[in-house]
Amino acid sequence: KQEVTQIPAALSVPEGENLVLNCSFTDSAIYNLQWFRQDPGKGLTSLLLIQSSQREQTSGRLNASLDKSSGRSTLYIAASQPGDSATYLCAVLEYGNKLVFGAGTILRVKS
Amino acid sequence: GAVVSQHPSRVICKSGTSVKIECRSLDFQATTMFWYRQFPKQSLMLMATSNEGSKATYEQGVEKDKFLINHASLTLSTLTVTSAHPEDSSFYICSARDWGSGTGGNQPQHFGDGTRLSIL
Numbered sequence: 001k002q003e004v005t006q007i008p009a010a011l012s013v014p015e016g017e018n019l020v021l022n023c024s025f026t027d028s029a030i031y032n033l034q035w036f037r038q039d040p041g042k043g044l045t046s047l048l049l050i051q052s053s054q055r056e057q058t059s060g061r062l063n064a065s066l067d068k069s070s071g072r073s074t075l076y077i078a079a080s081q082p083g084d085s086a087t088y089l090c091a092v093l094e095y096g097n098k099l100v101f102g103a104g105t106i107l108r109v110k111s
Numbered sequence: 112g113a114v115v116s117q118h119p120s121r122v123i124c125k126s127g128t129s130v131k132i133e134c135r136s137l138d139f140q141a142t143t144m145f146w147y148r149q150f151p152k153q154s155l156m157l158m159a160t161s162n163e164g165s166k167a168t169y170e171q172g173v174e175k176d177k178f179l180i181n182h183a184s185l186t187l188s189t190l191t192v193t194s195a196h197p198e199d200s201s202f203y204i205c206s207a208r209d210w211g212s213g214t215g216g217n218q219p220q221h222f223g224d225g226t227r228l229s230i231l
Contacts, residue, residue: 004154036222041202041225041227042224042225043115043117043204043222043223043224043225044155044204044206044222045222046219046220046221046222049219089154089155091155097143097160097208098157098160099145099155099157099206099220100157101154101155101156102154103152103153103154104154
């Protein structure tokens with residue numbers, strides 16, 4: 001059974017800092033890995049999708065990497081801003097076409 | 112871009128009431144939609160996969176008679192929580208797969224804004 005773990009569970013940083021969120025998964029039989037953002041009481045916004053054959057994806061200040069063999073992914077956020085405060089979720093798409101989510105990292109960027 | 116609309120955003124009702132939640136894909140056809148449940152500070156858990164024109168596939172431990180799913184058109188899936196009780200209070204989120212984009216399992220899933228269900 002696929003399990004997705006995110007570390008840390010919560011993170012508080014001053015504005016401007018670069019930060020890294022970690023995600024690990026137990027079964028490497030995946031189509032892709034996605035990072036989502038969830039604001040309180042809201043749905044999910046897809047940030048980055050890395051296909052299983054790829055190593056990283058970048059969008060603006062965000063960079064996500066994928067090491068499928070070791071079952072790890074990181075989300076790097078450069079020059080963090082208060083508007084980045086949210087919960088960040090990592091999810092893997094299994095071969096059975098099911099998305100399995102981690103519990104998320106709650107990020108707070110202080111101004 | 113693709114949008115999934117979910118209604119209502121919040122429901123507060125008495126125990127024993129049945130509640131219907133709608134999930135619509137606004138600018139693409141979604142033969143497959145997914146229903147998730149999220150408890151506070153926990154991750155999203157897949158409840159069921161909704162397939163247009165056929166029966167939904169429920170995850171282990173999810174009562175199909177409790178959570179009725181109907182996917183009668185290519186743009187609409189509904190989740191009905193029947194005879195809801197306080198323990199059914201949760202955040203329910205739907206998503207829809209856009210099969211028209213991407214290939215080989217990499218079709219994107221687009222999420223609704225969720226429904227906060229509170230049973231008194």
